[in-house]
Amino acid sequence: MPERILVTAARWWDGTSDTTRPGARILVHGGRIETVGRAAAASRGVRVLDLGERTVLPGLIDCHVHLSEVADTDLTDALSLRTLAALAPLRDLLDAGFTTVRDLGGASREPLAIHLRDAIAAGTIPGPRLLVAPHLISARAGHGDRTSFAVGATELGAVADGADEVVRHVRNDARHRADWIKCAATGGLTSPTDAPDRPTYTQTELDALVGAATDLGLPCAVHAFSDEGIRRAVSAGVRSVEHACLATPDVLDLLASSGVYLVPTLHVVNIFLDHLDNDDFWHDKLPESREKLARHADTLRRHGRRVSACTTRVAFGTDAGMFPHADNWREFPAMTSAGFTAHRALTSATSIAADLLDRPDLGRITPGATADLIAVPCDPFHDIEALHHVDFVMRTGRIHREP
Known part of the structure; x- marks a missing residue:
């Protein structure tokens, strides 16, 4: 049975908004983003992955x-x-x-x-x-x-x-x-x-x-x-x-x-x-x-x-x-x-x-989207070269790289 993973971090960006938001809480299950925000709770059986001061972005x-x-x-x-x-x-x-x-x-x-x-x-x-x-x-x-x-x-x-x-x-x-x-x-x-x-x-x-x-x-x-x-x-x-x-x-x-x-x-x-x-x-x-x-x-x-x-x-x-x-x-x-x-x-x-690419399930952090997530050390809206320092990668709900 696929595990539920709650990804938390200092901030996140959904793929469309004009800026990042504080307090990332993204619940992933079965290769999909299940819940985003306060509703993404750390219940029993959920693995919590805290990325600290990083910014979470769509893959x-x-x-x-x-x-x-x-x-x-x-x-x-x-x-x-x-x-x-x-x-x-x-x-x-x-x-x-x-x-x-x-x-x-x-x-x-x-x-x-x-x-x-x-x-x-x-x-x-x-x-x-x-x-x-x-x-x-x-x-x-x-x-x-x-x-x-x-x-x-x-x-x-x-x-x-x-x-x-x-x-x-x-x-x-x-x-x-x-x-x-x-x-x-x-x-x-x-x-x-x-x-x-x-x-x-x-x-x-x-x-x-x-x-x-x-x-x-x-x-x-x-x-x-x-x-x-x-x-x-x-x-x-x-x-x-x-x-x-x-x-x-x-x-x-x-x-x-x-x-x-x-x-x-x-x-x-x-x-x-x-x-x-x-x-x-x-x-x-x-x-x-x-x-x-x-x-x-x-x-x-x-x-x-x-x-x-x-x-x-x-x-x-x-x-x-x-x-x-x-x-x-x-x-x-x-x-x-x-x-x-x-x-x-x-x-x-x-x-x-x-x-x-006609893939509306990609490139966004929203409930129902494919769980492709990355994280960078700081806010890329303030420093675009943060994209050179990706140190967390999840593709379809599977962690490929983590700090």
């Missing part, structure tokens, strides 16, 4: 990670090797308080994250709850076409041209039991044969892709850096746009008016900009990436400010995998440095992220 959600892209592995390595390499990042994510992550695929052949998702759900390995887009569906010579620099590979990932091919790849991902479909509507920075300011799929192709996904009940996320690709994606009916690093204010307003979520991934852009003139940083990276970054550096530096000034629903996402997964907390100070309030940054990783 965090990262809406953009890549578990198939782990340091010291290559896309052509055996699936078994890349699976083993992903185990440490999974632990890192959960240790850092990220109880749910959306993996947005990559250019590998196998749906690695699907296998990881199922192993976590079965309790075979520890990790956050995973929602998965198995592959990045990309046009030939687009952002997901890594064939030209993957030694020994004939073709990687889900390269698709034309309406019939993109539909086939959507259905193939559905066969792999996808939670999401991901495609690239523009070029990117880390791919060799495309441009981030140019679209890579036609409106007809995107309409076919999103239409096929919708028929299968699957939402779509789209990699899109610039205006025309974003416009086409919005017209096709995607649920989230990833990056939008070169988008103009008018197109950001279009996202807001269309109800499309934006996942801006600020920290990873800052990493590249901070190292633009560092030759050591670029020694193992594509020269084309550095050239593209230099060409768009001025616009990229204003990305965060443009996004913070718009009314678009912003969901938290980091592009972890491009950098160590343990560092994805750094997106929080990247957001506040760009003008986001602490409240907007925190809700982006809790209630708003849960809404994007």
Whole structure:
């Protein structure tokens, strides 16, 4: 029989309110939050877990990670090797308080994250709850076409041209039991044969892709850096746009008016900009990436400010995998440095992220919600870097980490 756990602490935040509240009392039973507040009493048989002066928050959600892209592995390595390499990042994510992550695929052949998702759900390995887009569906010579620099590979990932091919790849991902479909509507920075300011799929192709996904009940996320690709994606009916690093204010307003979520991934852009003139940083990276970054550096530096000034629903996402997964907390100070309030940054990783994922049971501390809880030493509304010091993690009512 599942035990009842009463979590107490100096303060708590419910995932939506403008500030924290004093006196956390959260009763957990059977993987759910049963009661919050004074009604959460320490009766007989209840285990009391007192977290002292800490602040209790909902488990965090990262809406953009890549578990198939782990340091010291290559896309052509055996699936078994890349699976083993992903185990440490999974632990890192959960240790850092990220109880749910959306993996947005990559250019590998196998749906690695699907296998990881199922192993976590079965309790075979520890990790956050995973929602998965198995592959990045990309046009030939687009952002997901890594064939030209993957030694020994004939073709990687889900390269698709034309309406019939993109539909086939959507259905193939559905066969792999996808939670999401991901495609690239523009070029990117880390791919060799495309441009981030140019679209890579036609409106007809995107309409076919999103239409096929919708028929299968699957939402779509789209990699899109610039205006025309974003416009086409919005017209096709995607649920989230990833990056939008070169988008103009008018197109950001279009996202807001269309109800499309934006996942801006600020920290990873800052990493590249901070190292633009560092030759050591670029020694193992594509020269084309550095050239593209230099060409768009001025616009990229204003990305965060443009996004913070718009009314678009912003969901938290980091592009972890491009950098160590343990560092994805750094997106929080990247957001506040760009003008986001602490409240907007925190809700982006809790209630708003849960809404994007269509999981209203996540990202909130309220009766009936899934019992994903974390704790930090102080009030993150006063010090956002408190999120670097998570020392209590509960996922679905099970304690993963405690002080």
